[in-house]
Amino acid sequence: MHSLSLAVGITVLAGFAAEAGAVTSSLRPEMRVPAASANVTLAEAEVTRSIRPNLRPELITGQPVAEISQKNQRFQNWIGAFKRRAMAQGIERAVLDRAFRSVRYDADIIKRDRNQSEFTKTLWDYLDSAVSDTRVRNGKAALREHGRTLDAIEARYGVDKDVVVAIWGLESAYGAVRGSTPIIEAMATLAFDGRRGAFFEEQLIAALRILQNGDTTPDNMTGSWAGAMGHTQFMPTSFLSYAVDFTGDGRRDIWSDDPTDALASTAAYLKNFGWIKGQPWGVEVRLPSGFDYRLANRETKKMPSDWARLGVTDMGGRAVPDHGSASVLLPAGGDGAAFLIFKNFAVIERYNTADAYVIGVGHLSDRITGGPPIQSDWPRGDRALTFSERKEMQTRLTRAGFDTQGVDGRIGPKTINAVRAFQSANGLMPDGYASLNLLKQLR
Numbered sequence: 001m002h003s004l005s006l007a008v009g010i011t012v013l014a015g016f017a018a019e020a021g022a023v024t025s026s027l028r029p030e031m032r033v034p035a036a037s038a039n040v041t042l043a044e045a046e047v048t049r050s051i052r053p054n055l056r057p058e059l060i061t062g063q064p065v066a067e068i069s070q071k072n073q074r075f076q077n078w079i080g081a082f083k084r085r086a087m088a089q090g091i092e093r094a095v096l097d098r099a100f101r102s103v104r105y106d107a108d109i110i111k112r113d114r115n116q117s118e119f120t121k122t123l124w125d126y127l128d129s130a131v132s133d134t135r136v137r138n139g140k141a142a143l144r145e146h147g148r149t150l151d152a153i154e155a156r157y158g159v160d161k162d163v164v165v166a167i168w169g170l171e172s173a174y175g176a177v178r179g180s181t182p183i184i185e186a187m188a189t190l191a192f193d194g195r196r197g198a199f200f201e202e203q204l205i206a207a208l209r210i211l212q213n214g215d216t217t218p219d220n221m222t223g224s225w226a227g228a229m230g231h232t233q234f235m236p237t238s239f240l241s242y243a244v245d246f247t248g249d250g251r252r253d254i255w256s257d258d259p260t261d262a263l264a265s266t267a268a269y270l271k272n273f274g275w276i277k278g279q280p281w282g283v284e285v286r287l288p289s290g291f292d293y294r295l296a297n298r299e300t301k302k303m304p305s306d307w308a309r310l311g312v313t314d315m316g317g318r319a320v321p322d323h324g325s326a327s328v329l330l331p332a333g334g335d336g337a338a339f340l341i342f343k344n345f346a347v348i349e350r351y352n353t354a355d356a357y358v359i360g361v362g363h364l365s366d367r368i369t370g371g372p373p374i375q376s377d378w379p380r381g382d383r384a385l386t387f388s389e390r391k392e393m394q395t396r397l398t399r400a401g402f403d404t405q406g407v408d409g410r411i412g413p414k415t416i417n418a419v420r421a422f423q424s425a426n427g428l429m430p431d432g433y434a435s436l437n438l439l440k441q442l443r
Contacts, residue, residue: 071193075105078192082201089205095212103185109225110193120384123331123356127374130360131367135169139368142174149260153246157267158277163344164266166365167351168259171233175259178230179223183207186225187236203227206236215243215252222255230254231262242269266351273350274343279323281348281362282341284374285312287328293431294420296328296338298413304340312340315375331355333433337376382435393434396442397422 083096129135143150143165150161165174172178187204191197207227211218223229227236231254234243243252246264254262283304288311295310304312304326308319312328320326326340339359348358363374385393387409394404394415402418402425411419416432423430426441 071107072105075189075192079103079188082188082191082204085201086205086208091205091208092212095208099184099208099211099218100188101218103182103188105192106185106189109181109186109189112225113190113194120386122378122380122382122384123336123359124378124380126356127360127363130170130356131364131373135173135364136367138174139165139169139364142168143368146259146263150263153260153264153267154277156246157264157271157275159267159270159275160277160365162365162369163270163275163281163348163361164263165368166361167266167348168232168263169364169368170357170360171228172231175231175257178233178255179225179228181222181225182218183221183223183227183229183236184211184218186223187227190227200227203236206240209240210236214250215239216255220255231259232266234262234265238269239265242272244268269351270347273347275347276324276342276344279342279344281344281358281365282326282329282339283320284315284376285320285328285338285340286315286317287312287334287338293330293334293429294424296330296431297416298327298329301325301327307340312338329355330431330433331359332378332382333435334429334431335377335379335433337374337378379435382437385434385436385439389436389439390434393439393442394418396439400442 079100083093083100086096087093139162143162146165150164153159153164154161168174184204184207187200187207190200191204194200207221210216211221221229224233228234229236229239234254239252239254243254243261243265245252245261247253247258247260252261252265254265256262285307291311302310302325303322304320305322307326307328312320314320320340324342326342329339329341329345330336331339345358345362348361349355351361352358363371367373390409390411391407394407394409397404397415397418398407400422402422404415404418406414411434415434419434419438420430420432422428422442423432423438428438428441
């Protein structure tokens, strides 16, 4: 898992289509990433899935049929060797035979994995989709429809139900788009021919354990092409560790039209990583004139009452209640919204390490319980840096004496610190924001 910086936009990898206005929600490598298109309806998405198997393989992959056939034969040989490894890890022969009965090499999945065309979205564009009016309205409806179940889940796990619903909304549009790819076939294809074979073989073994435990069947075990499953998109290893049988029917069924087990599993996951009931993920705040932007980092934590003494207040000018120690987050630099973020921010981050996702979940949860939109303006005239521009910035910062300790195109804490040092040395606002304007100055 890795963290993606909001300072340069949100990297999005193409996957499958979600609801109209859907968000590209899951940015970590082991989580599914819905399609780039924000205007694909559910009906259109279903049509796309239904016609894909009827297309000629070379139209999908650009590979000749004979080449695919040869690859499939090598794949079948790999399966034979894999089955021996799986049995050595306790997977029963009968489970393997059932799971692999109709499995074939899927060249389309490899194409998706290797050609995930990168584009970037700014945080404000992301939130426009993640917390759209439609998603807020559907979230409120889901909260009402499943109120009794969600109350019971909240009572058992101590995780606020609106946050569970918000994750559901971002991961699968409240269950509308859960993915229809056979997980065993997808994980086997990626383990055999993917960029991260060891990772996907681990997921494949975990998926087989799920089948061996009787939680579902091979035909019912579907999800995204990258392996995430069910209403709240659990990877197989996460399922084994955190999924629960809340209905008491003997199965941890996150695939059912009934979302109960999936929602309870999400709550169990958050509880495991230390969720504090009633504590906000974050609160939008106003910063005083002359604020020392060097204090805006995750390591500097103070009680909100202490931040208030420095002039940091809620949007109404009042001190934020002392929910716990908090740090100041400036996801779009000093010209965008500012937040005091609490421990629960880091807990949601365990579900998905991108700050954009955490803010999306948190703000959606606020909105579906009647909270206001984010009130501050965003620097909407700005654009996100491309991957090559992020690497160029790191290179130029390092050459200028502000070492980013690596050039990988990811704006993490080390690069943010280098940006802040450059800004301070040049009389700029030291907010750590890696913007296009900053890159132009470095040039």
